[in-house]
Amino acid sequence: MALTAEGVVFRHGNETVLDRAGLRLEPGQILGLTGPSGSGKTTLARVLTGLRVPDAGRVRADGTPVGTTRGRMDGRVGLLHQSPRSATDPRMSLRRIIAEPLLSRGRGRGGRGETAARAAEFAARAGLPEDLLDRYGRQVSVGQLQRACVARALAASPRYLVCDEPTAMLDAVSTAGIAALLSSLAHGGTGLLVISHDHALLEAWADRVRGIGDLAG
Numbered sequence: 001m002a003l004t005a006e007g008v009v010f011r012h013g014n015e016t017v018l019d020r021a022g023l024r025l026e027p028g029q030i031l032g033l034t035g036p037s038g039s040g041k042t043t044l045a046r047v048l049t050g051l052r053v054p055d056a057g058r059v060r061a062d063g064t065p066v067g068t069t070r071g072r073m074d075g076r077v078g079l080l081h082q083s084p085r086s087a088t089d090p091r092m093s094l095r096r097i098i099a100e101p102l103l104s105r106g107r108g109r110g111g112r113g114e115t116a117a118r119a120a121e122f123a124a125r126a127g128l129p130e131d132l133l134d135r136y137g138r139q140v141s142v143g144q145l146q147r148a149c150v151a152r153a154l155a156a157s158p159r160y161l162v163c164d165e166p167t168a169m170l171d172a173v174s175t176a177g178i179a180a181l182l183s184s185l186a187h188g189g190t191g192l193l194v195i196s197h198d199h200a201l202l203e204a205w206a207d208r209v210r211g212i213g214d215l216a217g
């Protein structure tokens, strides 16, 4: 059981961004990934989550290929984006944002009341008070919106979660809160790949830290 990438090659035009990259992420593991700006970390995150198809190589979750179906992401591999504002619709309430995976996968069948209550449970686990949930995304802070994105990831319950600079836009207090929250996800068995420029954070937080340049071969 693992999320694996083998021999992944990805090109943007003439530029080879990923050259035979490989990695293995186990359930419950926190794997840190660092690398200079422009070295291909976000590209790798998109390939691992099935949002981009590599030119060569393969990505598998628990032995079967990762890919999108009719534009929908593979439910086994989630993505937490560095910018919660661009990852959410500003016209949606936080409750609706968090409920999205419940609705899109038919898990909201218990009715609107039950879906709303479940969204509130995930929000509470992500440290969001209930009175914020009826605000729109544009009416809350970046840190609060990132917590809503984590709550949405909790609702989707992926087996693996790729976090692309999840704390890049947050202050120290919000960073510590999000890190604790993601750690609790890993304790529950979710494998986390955390991409960050913050070496100190990764060294303190991840089980293992790798540089993107070391993934080749």
Ligand SMILES: Nc1ncnc2c1ncn2[C@@H]1O[C@H](COP(=O)(O)OP(=O)(O)OP(=O)(O)O)[C@@H](O)[C@H]1O
Pocket: 012, 013, 015, 017, 035, 036, 037, 038, 039, 040, 041, 042, 043, 044
């Ligand atoms: N849509 C695109 N079209 C062409 N080139 C792109 C595109 N997206 C990214 N690139 C190029 O691919 C390379 C890798 O970009 P990527 O965003 O994966 O790097 P990164 O390591 O995540 O950088 P950062 O740390 O600055 O976020 C860069 O040289 C970038 O210019």
